[in-house]
Amino acid sequence: MNVIRAAIAQWESAADHISGSKPDGQLGAIIEVMLGTSARIGEVLAIRRRDIDITSAIPSIRLAGTIISRNGEQTFRQDHPKTAKSRRVVALPTFTADAVRRRLANAGSMGLDELLFQSRDGTPLATANVRRQLRHVLGGAGIEGVTPHMFRRTVAIAVNANANIELAAELLGHTDTKITVQHYIQRSELVNPATAALLDRAFAKDED
Template identity: 70%
Template sequence: MGCQRLTIGTFGEIGYLRTAGGRSVARARYRDWDGKTRLVQAIAKTRKAAERALKAKLADRSLFQPSSSGLTPDSRFPDLVAYWLDDLDLEGRLSTRTRQLYERNMQTLVLPVFENLTLREIGVARCDHFLKQLAKQSYSRAKQARVVLRLALGLAVRHEVLPRNPMDHVSRLRRPASTPNELTPAEVNAIRAAITYWEAGSSPSGPRPDGQLGAIIEVMLGTSARIGEVLAIRSRDIDVTSATPSIRITGTIVSHRGEPTTRQDHPKTARSRRTVAIPSFTAEAVRRRLTRLENSSLDALLFCSREGTPLTTNNVRRQLRHVLDLAGITGITPHMFRRTVATAINEQGGVELAAELLGHTDPKITIQHYIRRSEMVNPATAEMLDRVFAEDE
């Protein structure tokens, strides 16, 4: 056998022997990923068969091996998932809500398809086919599955279990064309009327109203804030005595599985922390709500339970749906008020102002997800064309 210098992952010349029983032995020196050179051999009936068996062994060894995970390319995918979730906890970078979301998406979207596969069996073609099939059902689910599958397989690459991430080469997911659905002023007033009727006690159905739902809607309409951000507003965040009343958005409400609902001391993004001048209808709703607060502390929540604890976003959504169902109004979600505000401000003041109000760092997000494009081209074009192409008298 040759004596050439071996680098990690390479093997020397193949040598051949014959056993007493007439079988062929192919062997070579191989430098493993721990830096040690070992003799690897394979036995078969013929020299060619022994050589093929040896090369197959060496190809298996050429895959990266981790030093501490215990995972190999032959490990089952659920073993990688468990290792990945432990690694997320070790990093501690994610919020509890995001960590739970990742685990849920992995368990419900990805594992049912990949749970019986080994890591070496998960290639580009399999991942690409999986995402395309899922995208036929739901673009959103396919997008969520892509995120967690990429992260888990990326960890396998970083920890030297796999040589590459097959998710790096799958086809790009194509978002279906959609138009943001905002409410018209008439629809907003119909919603207001339905809530007013219910809060007046005129409806015999459901628990006794506490007067908060209408004010919550007015604050969403006057600030463009997310429902969680509205429920996190404290007395110290409100200024309704200045010439320009305002509300400062500084936090959000979070509900983690198995834990009580709490106020998080920062909103969704850094740009989401902002002070918003509020219109008169919002200022009036806030003043009325402040007079009903029993807790005079600056940290008291503007909207809260009778015990002063935070309201959950799910309960507010459920209550809004119940009230509007009684009025025969369906398909309304709290986020639609945010889109409605974005569209109105875009029409009155432009997309840059709409993005600033919504707390977006990039106006492209505002355009793509929040603003309904007007099909009416600016009528000024007609005047311009008249000036250029009008017939001579």
């Protein structure tokens, strides 16, 4: 993951960009928010200033909408996420809180209903454009096959490995852990080594 972070940081800090405007740091911040919340890309791009609590002892973000991009239609913010369970308040790890603070500082004065991530014209970012930009930046660094959804899966695996599947499902906004297991958690072939100690106790050989 740090290789991806480094590639994006290098691209964002490069002094010369042959085409287009100089990067504004949003791509790196978007990745940090995805890693710190497990949110879908559409949910991240739908975060408003009012959804962010960065001053409390435990900073948090409320995920309460998603970005809709349909062919031939203007991209817009939908006032609810994919499912009712997907509306949630997520405590932020330090790296995400720091990225959000930097983004807010760079954005300057921001109304409560303004999007945390937006185009230079103040309009919502299309999810397809963010995917395309991520692919372009990482491709330039020789990194292929990375998608926004990969970050969501990576978070689910980390939470499951260090806590349990129930917590991973709650963080992802799933109503059923079966969804989490089927689509996000790869079954490990390694059986819990505690079985060895258990069987030693059950079937230990008598000492001669």
